[in-house]
Amino acid sequence: MRSYYYNRSCYKLLNIEIPSCFIELDDYFDSIFQDVHTATKHKSVTLSENICRRMSDIELYAKNISDSQNGVNLFQSAIFIGSLLVGYFSSCKALLDACAITLSDVYNLDLTNKQKDFSNKIFWKKLEPIGISVYGRYTPLKQFFKEIINWRDSALHRITPLVIVHSPDDPDKTSIEKQSIKVASQIDTDISTAVNNPKKVEWVEPTYYHTKWQSMLINLCGEICLDIRSQTIQ
Numbered sequence: 001m002r003s004y005y006y007n008r009s010c011y012k013l014l015n016i017e018i019p020s021c022f023i024e025l026d027d028y029f030d031s032i033f034q035d036v037h038t039a040t041k042h043k044s045v046t047l048s049e050n051i052c053r054r055m056s057d058i059e060l061y062a063k064n065i066s067d068s069q070n071g072v073n074l075f076q077s078a079i080f081i082g083s084l085l086v087g088y089f090s091s092c093k094a095l096l097d098a099c100a101i102t103l104s105d106v107y108n109l110d111l112t113n114k115q116k117d118f119s120n121k122i123f124w125k126k127l128e129p130i131g132i133s134v135y136g137r138y139t140p141l142k143q144f145f146k147e148i149i150n151w152r153d154s155a156l157h158r159i160t161p162l163v164i165v166h167s168p169d170d171p172d173k174t175s176i177e178k179q180s181i182k183v184a185s186q187i188d189t190d191i192s193t194a195v196n197n198p199k200k201v202e203w204v205e206p207t208y209y210h211t212k213w214q215s216m217l218i219n220l221c222g223e224i225c226l227d228i229r230s231q232t233i234q
Contacts, residue, residue, distance in 0.1 A: 002030040003039040005049035010056035014063060021222035022052050028229050044232040047102045048225065054095035055221050061088035062210040069181050069206060074165045078181050081206050082163040085183065086155045088210070093152035095217060096145055099224050103127060106231040107134070118145045137223055144216055151209070154187045162189045163206065181206055 006012075006022045025048055033039035065084045071077035096118050103109070104116045109126040117123055118138075128135045155161055162184040182203035184194065194201050205211075 002026050003033070003036070003045045003049075005040075005045055006052045006056075008049060009053040010060045011052070014056065014059055016059060018052075019055065019218050019221060021218070021225040022048070025225040025229055028232070032232070042232075043105065044228050047098075047105060048228055050098045051095070051102060051221055051224055054091065054098045055217060057091040058088065058095060058210070058214075058217060061085075061091055062207060062214070065206050065210070074179055074181055078163045078165050081181060081183075082160045085161040085163070085206070089148070089152040089155045089161075092148045092213065092217065095220070096148060099220060102224055103134075103138075103227060106227055118142070119149050134227065141216075141220065144213075148213070150187055159188055159190055162191060162194060162201075164191075164194070166203065183208065 003026055005026065006018050011018045029039055029042075029045060033042065039045055061084055065081055065088060068077045068081050068084065071080075097116070100118050100123060101116045104111045104123070104126075107127070107130050109116075109123070109130075111123060111126055114120070115122045115126075124135075124139070127138070151161075163181060165179055166182045167179045183206050185202045185204045185208070186200075189201055
């Protein structure tokens with residue numbers, strides 16, 4: 001019996017394609033669960049829904065960031081995008097946490113809630129004995145995880161990502177078509193740095209990090225779905 005857990009995520013609201021890993025995992029649930037009640041109360045379905053919801057939250061923030069670039073008042077849009085990026089980076093970290101929690105639970109790693117975190121050394125120490133087929137699939141992602149965690153820590157705990165309107169001339173004398181919204185690509189960049197040392201700041205599109213990370217995040221979801229499936233029995 002399929003659980004349709006992905007329909008309880010923002011994918012339902014966004015009307016975008018649900019990653020195939022979530023559909024295929026629910027196909028597997030259909031082959032082992034006899035009824036909806038059994039499926040929806042099973043731990044594997046709960047973990048799967050959490051992963052799916054976290055990924056769909058990322059897509060929701062990415063869409064709102066993209067849409068906000070087309071606002072009538074770009075200066076207001078830049079302020080809004082800065083706040084949306086805080087939510088975006090936090091949602092990316094939330095997905096990583098959901099994945100770490102899932103691995104800990106399906107492989108019974110005996111970790112505290114605080115230790116169920118890709119940035120925690122104890123997590124990796126506990127995961128390693130599971131074997132290369134699991135540990136070896138996630139260790140190459142450590143640098144990717146670190147990049148996300150660093151951006152989340154900066155955006156959430158220290159400073160909102162710097163987002164400004166770029167204009168080739170005086171904004172009041174330049175058409176909106178020639179202006180664009182950009183994000184400082186260095187962590188912890190503040191306005192004083194941008195003003196005093198403009199050549200040290202590199203600027204990217206507001207959706208730059210989603211474009212860079214999206215496929216890797218979806219692939220991560222696919223790997224986690226494989227682990228959920230391998231450890232799920234009726």
